[in-house]
């Protein structure tokens with residue numbers, strides 16, 4: 001079943017009253033969105049498929065738990081991706097150091113350029129709370145699938 005991307009974008013944000021992603025349990029955030037088509041597309045990208053969690057990342061995720069990892073993701077997205085103007089856009093997401101960074105590269109959520117290319121979210125404006133929640137759900141879904 002394929003709908004055109006404009007309708008899909010609308011459907012994505014239509015449901016339910018908005019609750020901050022930090023207040024939602026990771027499992028709720030994972031099941032709220034259907035990322036199947038996105039993950040199929042990402043799997044076909046050689047570049048995006050290169051990113052994997054390290055053994056250290058996996059231990060960190062296990063120790064902290066998904067609730068905490070999700071809080072980190074919300075925080076990183078709010079500070080590094082949500083502003084309208086990001087002076088170092090394209091370079092703001094490190095290649096190592098936190099599993100969320102790896103997930104961002106793997107899912108095209110690393111900078112506003114990639115966010116537009118992979119998720120059709122335009123750059124040059126502040127990300128809405130709903131958009132930030134969507135991005136966090138993509139990240140947490142990838143981490144769950146890969147840890």
Ligand SMILES: [Zn+2]
Nearest residue numbers: 090110111114
């Ligand atoms: Zn990028």
